[in-house]
Amino acid sequence: MRSRRLVISVAVIAATIGLAPGIAQAAEPVAQEPVAQGVGAPAVDLARAAAPNLGTFKSPQERSVRKALPGAKGGVSAQQAAGNPDLALVLNAAATTAHAFDLETTVISADSTLKVTVDWGDGSTPDGMDAYGSTVLKSSHTYARLGQYTVRVTVTDPANQAEVVNDFQVLTAGSDFVAHTPTRLLDTRDGTGAVRGKVPAYGSTRVKVGGNGAIPEGVTAVALNVTVTNTTSGGHITAFADDTERPTTSNVNFEAGQSVPNLVIVPVGKNGYVELANRGSESVDLIADVTGYFTRTDAAGYTPMTPVRFVDTREGLGTAPGQVAGQKTFGTRISGLRGVPEGITAVALNVTVTNPREAGHLSVFPGGGNVPVTSNLNFTAGQTIANSVIVPVGADGTIDVRNGAWAGTDVIVDVVGYYSTDSKAAYMGLKPVRVLDTRDPRWTHGPLMGRGYIWQALSPGEPGIAGYILNATVTNTAGAGFLSVAPDPNTLEQYREGRRVLPERPTASTLNWTAGKTVANLVQAGSGKNGIVDFWNQGWDKTDLVVDIFGYYESN
Numbered sequence: 001m002r003s004r005r006l007v008i009s010v011a012v013i014a015a016t017i018g019l020a021p022g023i024a025q026a027a028e029p030v031a032q033e034p035v036a037q038g039v040g041a042p043a044v045d046l047a048r049a050a051a052p053n054l055g056t057f058k059s060p061q062e063r064s065v066r067k068a069l070p071g072a073k074g075g076v077s078a079q080q081a082a083g084n085p086d087l088a089l090v091l092n093a094a095a096t097t098a099h100a101f102d103l104e105t106t107v108i109s110a111d112s113t114l115k116v117t118v119d120w121g122d123g124s125t126p127d128g129m130d131a132y133g134s135t136v137l138k139s140s141h142t143y144a145r146l147g148q149y150t151v152r153v154t155v156t157d158p159a160n161q162a163e164v165v166n167d168f169q170v171l172t173a174g175s176d177f178v179a180h181t182p183t184r185l186l187d188t189r190d191g192t193g194a195v196r197g198k199v200p201a202y203g204s205t206r207v208k209v210g211g212n213g214a215i216p217e218g219v220t221a222v223a224l225n226v227t228v229t230n231t232t233s234g235g236h237i238t239a240f241a242d243d244t245e246r247p248t249t250s251n252v253n254f255e256a257g258q259s260v261p262n263l264v265i266v267p268v269g270k271n272g273y274v275e276l277a278n279r280g281s282e283s284v285d286l287i288a289d290v291t292g293y294f295t296r297t298d299a300a301g302y303t304p305m306t307p308v309r310f311v312d313t314r315e316g317l318g319t320a321p322g323q324v325a326g327q328k329t330f331g332t333r334i335s336g337l338r339g340v341p342e343g344i345t346a347v348a349l350n351v352t353v354t355n356p357r358e359a360g361h362l363s364v365f366p367g368g369g370n371v372p373v374t375s376n377l378n379f380t381a382g383q384t385i386a387n388s389v390i391v392p393v394g395a396d397g398t399i400d401v402r403n404g405a406w407a408g409t410d411v412i413v414d415v416v417g418y419y420s421t422d423s424k425a426a427y428m429g430l431k432p433v434r435v436l437d438t439r440d441p442r443w444t445h446g447p448l449m450g451r452g453y454i455w456q457a458l459s460p461g462e463p464g465i466a467g468y469i470l471n472a473t474v475t476n477t478a479g480a481g482f483l484s485v486a487p488d489p490n491t492l493e494q495y496r497e498g499r500r501v502l503p504e505r506p507t508a509s510t511l512n513w514t515a516g517k518t519v520a521n522l523v524q525a526g527s528g529k530n531g532i533v534d535f536w537n538q539g540w541d542k543t544d545l546v547v548d549i550f551g552y553y554e555s556n
Helices: 492-496
Strands: 005-007 036-039 043-045 056-059 066-069 088-096 101-106 111-118 127-132 135-142 148-157 162-171 175-186 204-208 221-229 235-241 252-254 260-267 274-276 283-295 301-312 329-334 346-354 360-366 377-379 384-393 400-405 410-422 426-439 453-457 465-475 483-486 511-515 519-526 532-537 546-554
Touching: 005 127, 005 384, 036 056, 036 377, 056 162, 088 148, 088 162, 088 511, 101 111, 101 274, 127 135, 127 204, 148 221, 175 204, 175 301, 175 360, 175 384, 175 426, 204 301, 221 235, 221 252, 221 274, 235 260, 252 260, 252 519, 260 384, 260 410, 260 465, 274 283, 274 511, 301 426, 301 465, 301 483, 301 519, 301 546, 360 384, 377 384, 384 519, 400 483, 410 519, 453 492, 465 483, 465 511, 465 532, 483 519, 511 519, 532 546
Parallel strands: 036 453
Antiparallel strands: 005 043, 056 088, 066 162, 088 101, 101 135, 111 127, 111 148, 148 162, 175 283, 204 274, 221 260, 221 283, 235 252, 235 274, 301 410, 329 400, 346 384, 346 410, 360 377, 360 400, 384 511, 426 546, 453 532, 465 519, 465 546, 483 511, 483 532
C-alpha cells in the first residue's frame, strides 16, 4: 500500500517568516472575473509529516509457537516432528494511513511447500498466500474501525505435518472524536489549571488535558478554545504538544488591548499536557476551554461539508429575526437539516458576531444544557469577528448560543462539518507546516487580490483525504473584508492546462478584518472531489494571506 501524499508548494513553505504588520497598499482595479492565483506544486510525503502517528510493530522469531497439524497420523507432536525443525515467523507491521497497515512476514523454513494465512483480527476473511522455503511476504489491510487488533499469522508445512503461529497487537494510527461539555481547563487570571499570574514575554504555560476530569489518559489531541487577554503589546500564541519542539507557526494573533480567541486542534504530549507559548514582548493572560478530544479508539469520525449557513439573526434564518438581546440565549436545530444527518455527536461551526452594541462575549453549548462559564468569541462594540467552534449537540439535535454582553448583537452560524459514529474520516495530526505565505518572495503571485481567490492543491488524486485542519491568517490588510474557504471543483490538470472553470463564489465567512489588522482563525476545510482548496478574498482590497496546516482527516 502506498503512503498518502500531500501536495503543497515548495515555494511557500516559509514557516520561519513572522506575522509583523506591513504597509497597507492601495487596491487594484477589480477585474470582471475574479483573479485566480495558485501554483501546481511537487508532492510532499504526508506519511512523513504524520510520522509520529504512524507506528511500527514487531514480533520476533522467538514468539513463534510450533505445533503438529490437527489430525496428524500417529499423533505426531511438535516435539516429535523431525521435518523442518527451524520453521518460524518474524512479523513487522507499519501503519500507512489512519486505518491501514503494511505487514511484512519473514518465513524461516527448509525447502518445502508452505501455506501462509494472515488473520487480521477484525472478523474479515483471512488472507492466504503460497510460499516455498525461506521467504519474505508482503500484505496490507485496512480496518473499517479504529482500535487495537491482534494479527495472527500461521505457516503450515503439510509435508512435515508442522504448523507455526506468531501473533502481535497493532494499533491504528487515526483518532476519533469524543465530544466534551465545554469546560474551562486554564485561566491564568484566577489560577485555574496553572499558577495564577500572567504568562511572561516569550514564556509559556501548560494545560493538563489527559487525565483531567472526564478526559481519559492517552488522548492524542484536543479541541481547545484559546483566548489571550489583558494584552499590552502585539504578538502571537503557539499551541503544541508538551515536551516537543515548539513549531514556528502561530495559532492566535493579538494586538495591545485586545482579547482574542481562536480554536485550536492540537496534539497532546505523552505526559497529557499541551503547551501554550506567548510569543509577544509583554506578558498576557491565557484562557483555554475544552470542547472535545481525540482518542485511538472507535468513537466519532468527521464529515466535512461545504460551509452552509444555519443562522443569521439579521434576516431571521434559524431563529427569530433581530439582534440577540443582552444576556439572552437562543437555540437552533442542527441535526436533520441542510445535509446534516440525525444522530451526530458534535458539530463544527464558524460563528460570527456583527453589529454588537457593546463589548461582550458569546458562548455556544449543547442544546438544553446549562450555560457554561466558557466563551467562544470575544467582541467589542461595532466589531465584526468570527471564530471556529466545535460543540457537542444536545440530545434533541440542537445547540444554544448565549450573548454574554448587556446589549444586543447579530449572530451568524455556518456549519462546516460534523462528527458522528457513522462518519468514516479519522484525525491525523501533523507537525505544523506553512503551506502558503503571500509575503514570501518565493511566492511570485503577490497578495490575494480583492474579490479574487487563491487555489491551493493539498491532496490531488488522494480520495481518502476528506479534509484539512488549517489556520488562516490575513495581514497587511488594505481595507475591510472577509475570507471564505471552500473546495475547488477543478482538477490539478485543468489548472495546469488552462481549462479550469470558474468556481462558484462561496457566501459563508471564515474570518473578518478591517484595514491594518492581522486576524487568524482555524479552518476545517473539506477536500472536495479533487483535493484543492480555494481561499477567497471577499473584500475589495488586496491582503496578504498565510495558511498553516495542523492535521487532516482520512477515511478508511
